[in-house]
Amino acid sequence: MTTLDELSHGRLAGARELRLRGGLTEFPRDIFGLAETLEVLDLSDNALDSLPDDFSRLTRLRVLFCSGNRFTRLPPALGDCPALTQVGFRATGLREIPAEALPAGLRWLTVTDNQLELLPSALGERPALQKLMLSGNRLRHLPDSMAGAAGLELLRLSANRFDALPDWLADLPRLAWLAYAGNPLDRRIGTPEPVLAPWSSLEPGIMLGEGASGHVYQATWRPDRGPVRDVALKLFKGAMTSDGLPDREIAACLAAGDHPNLTGGLARLTGHPAQVQGLLMPLLPPKWRVLAGPPSLKSCSRDIYDPSSCFGAATVHGIAIGIAAAGAHLHECCLLHGDLYAHNTLWDGSVGHAVLSDFGAASLLPDGGVGRAIMKTDVLAWGVLLGELLDRCSDQLTKLRDLQRECVQPKPSARPAMADVREELQGP
Structure with missing residues (x-):
């Protein structure tokens, strides 16, 4: 491990970031030599099961990743780290999160794919908390x-x-x-029998992109x-994504069906030689591109735009109405997108x-008032997106800005439905 050797010989003095992935069975105490500068520490994919009691000596540490290790208990020493805001312990076998393990400034906690059954009440007492990743555990309740x-x-x-x-969830x-x-509350999505695409009917080509859950390739399909x-x-x-x-x-x-403002699904993949799950989708024109990059460690929940991004009034209106139409269609199909970004x-x-x-975060909406209330989370997300576009537009689009404010107001019940947003944008 070249980096570990460099660390032990003092050649990483002044480093703000350190990644030691693979091969560790105990915490290298030489890391404390970077206590005055280290801000990001990645110890993922090792065989660690504990951190030292004096871990808080890393007084400038903001981000800690320990995913893929052997922690059954979130180390209490984390709670004493004065600058720590982001903690990632994915797939470590976690069974317990002690209240004292939660840093006072916690902003982003990822404990996906573990064995947690309970969460401490202190989790709701972290005022900076923005992002909480709990998928793939054994939770029945939130504090x-x-x-x-x-x-x-x-x-x-x-x-x-x-x-x-929880009754209060839609009021946040x-x-x-x-x-x-994927919870017991989640009714199975009723869809017509899906089209199946055997692996043998495909000729995969170049990779078009990569996300947290998978890779997307261009392919030729011979149905x-x-x-x-x-x-x-x-x-x-x-088998589990974030x-x-x-x-x-x-x-x-597949349940969302065909819509001009959704990527949509064509068929479910079968027969992959490594039993990988897959989905066939329409291929967009080659010049189409992603509107922005995903959030960074610093931005937490906000996308990253090219600094040169500048949109004209017609472009802002076109994107806004297209994504509103997509969201309204999903709601009419009783689906929450959950990741409108x-x-x-x-x-x-x-x-x-x-x-x-x-559609990685898509969920079937509950019936009745609960479902209508939860829809307003997508409306808020759409409002955030529109605000980002307006902030990068030189024109004063007063009507759009007023609509955007309606969608991001803190009282969810006062936000318009996505169908109403669509109708307003399509109006004269």
Whole structure:
């Protein structure tokens, strides 16, 4: 391990970031030599099961990744780290999160794919908390204290054991990105028998892109019926993503059906030699591109735009109406998108034709008032997206700005429905 050797010989003095992945069975105490500068520490994919009691000597540490290790208990020493805001312990076998392990300034916690059955009440007492990733655990409830988590913006609850969502969840003023598929409360998505695409009918080509849940390739598809066509093929990375289960993503994408502002689904992949799950989608024109990059460690829940991004009034209106139409269509299909973001928006790069992609966080809406209330999280997310576009437009689009303010207001019940947003944008 070259980096570990460099560390032990003092050749990394002044480093702000350190990544030691693979091979560690105990915490290298030489890391404390970077205590005055280290801000990001990645110890993922090792065989660690504890951290030293004096871990808080890393007084400038903001970000810690320990995913893929052997921690059954979140180390209490983390709670004493004065600058720590982001903690990632994915797939470590976690069974317990002690209250004292939660840093006072916690902003982003990822504990996906573990064995947690309970969460401490202290989780709702972290005022900076924005992003909480809990998919793939054994949770049946959230702490009641989280009803006061006024800053929470993104919440992943998929593939747990919830029989119902908390009554207060839809009232959180800033919750914009929510996923809960794969719980007992989640009715199976009713869809017609899906079209199946055997692996033998495909000729994969170049990779078009990569996300947290999978890789997307260009492919040629030769179905049993119909003409040969070029498609986009998404191959999922594993059985559990940060948003939820690939099977639920595929089902939601196919259930959404055909719509001009959705990437849509054509067929479910079968017979992959490595049993990888996959989805066939329409292939967009080659010049289409992603509207923005995903959030960074610093931005937490906000997408990253090219600094040169500047949109004309017609482009802003085109993207806004396209994504609103996509969201309204999903709601009419009783689906919540749950991840309505610029980084999941593909557009033509010119006049503003756009489609919404990535159904990884999509969930079936509950019946009645609960479902109508939860829809407003997508409306808030759309409002955030529109605000980002307006901030990068030199024109004063007063009517759009007024609509945007309606959609991001903190009282969810006062926001318009997505169908109303669509109708207003389509009006004279």
